[in-house]
Amino acid sequence: MGSKIIPYIDREVIEWRWWSDNKLISFQLFASCFLIDGLLVDASAPGSETDLRKWVTTLRGKNIINSCYLTHFHEDHAGGAPMLKKEFDIPIYASTLTVPYLKKGYKYRFYRKTYWGRHGQKQIEVEPTEGPIITKSGNYSFELFPMPGHSPDLTALVDKKNQIAFVGDAIMYKYGYTFGGSSADLYEDISQIYNSQKSLYKITEGMDNLKIFVAHVGMVNRNFIAEKMKEIEDLHTKAHKIQKELIDIGYRRQSKIVKEIIRKIWRKGELLQFKILSMGEISRANLVATLLKWPLDS
Numbered sequence: 001m002g003s004k005i006i007p008y009i010d011r012e013v014i015e016w017r018w019w020s021d022n023k024l025i026s027f028q029l030f031a032s033c034f035l036i037d038g039l040l041v042d043a044s045a046p047g048s049e050t051d052l053r054k055w056v057t058t059l060r061g062k063n064i065i066n067s068c069y070l071t072h073f074h075e076d077h078a079g080g081a082p083m084l085k086k087e088f089d090i091p092i093y094a095s096t097l098t099v100p101y102l103k104k105g106y107k108y109r110f111y112r113k114t115y116w117g118r119h120g121q122k123q124i125e126v127e128p129t130e131g132p133i134i135t136k137s138g139n140y141s142f143e144l145f146p147m148p149g150h151s152p153d154l155t156a157l158v159d160k161k162n163q164i165a166f167v168g169d170a171i172m173y174k175y176g177y178t179f180g181g182s183s184a185d186l187y188e189d190i191s192q193i194y195n196s197q198k199s200l201y202k203i204t205e206g207m208d209n210l211k212i213f214v215a216h217v218g219m220v221n222r223n224f225i226a227e228k229m230k231e232i233e234d235l236h237t238k239a240h241k242i243q244k245e246l247i248d249i250g251y252r253r254q255s256k257i258v259k260e261i262i263r264k265i266w267r268k269g270e271l272l273q274f275k276i277l278s279m280g281e282i283s284r285a286n287l288v289a290t291l292l293k294w295p296l297d298s
């Protein structure tokens with residue numbers, strides 16, 4: 001296991017990163033949570049519990065956590081929340097849509113165990129809120145914005161006055177894969193992801209100093225949203241264009257079309273271990289299927 005503390009904006013925001021050192025992992029991924037004025041946004045993974053406890057006990061003054069908000073129910077965001085509530089009496093908040101996912105807790109597949117801990121997501125009673133979330137000193141007030149797509153319950157926190165946003169997994173570093181296929185609890189819809197980014201971009205118009213904190217990425221500016229939207233638009237256009245060409249030369253079967261699109265867009269074998277390790281739960285085929293389901297002229 002490893003963990004790292006990353007301060008931003010003169011230590012106003014602190015990111016706590018945690019990662020597993022499981023030998024089976026060839027592509028490193030970390031879980032992030034962010035602390036601002038006593039508010040912890042997300043709570044890392046179940047496997048981080050021991051390290052998270054250690055970090056929380058070192059916090060002093062304004063950094064002592066007095067509330068926690070979960071951007072969505074995924075285990076790499078909600079994993080440490082049951083321990084924080086039980087041992088530190090920290091109230092855990094989330095959108096009403098997140099609550100039912102965590103009421104029961106859930107188990108997950110082998111590859112997610114290697115990344116996020118083998119015990120699964122423990123159940124926790126989360127308090128639903130529609131915001132705003134006001135931090136300890138009263139200096140920050142976060143409005144909550146639904147950003148479905150990566151998960152149905154995903155919610156972003158935006159403080160317009162201070163130009164700070166926490167968006168969880170609403171924006172990814174690079175779009176090449178989506179969750180879906182065989183998994184019921186994980187399904188990503190690329191058109192929803194795009195539309196959510198578009199509304200975030202709109203909501204934050206004129207905020208030239210906006211600092212956006214993205215899980216698995218770090219701090220980015222508003223331009224990053226525009227870049228990601230462009231990336232998705234390009235994939236969308238490409239997938240449909242290739243599909244049309246294939247149909248024109250006689251391709252009929254959808255699975256063959258998807259395979260061919262993948263071959264034409266991406267380098268062979270690029271990050272193939274994701275697909276293999278996840279047994280199809282994360283794959284390019286999922287992404288292409290959701291790109292094709294999304295009409296070009298919408």
Ligand SMILES: [Zn+2]
Nearest residue numbers: 072074150169
């Ligand atoms: Zn997620």
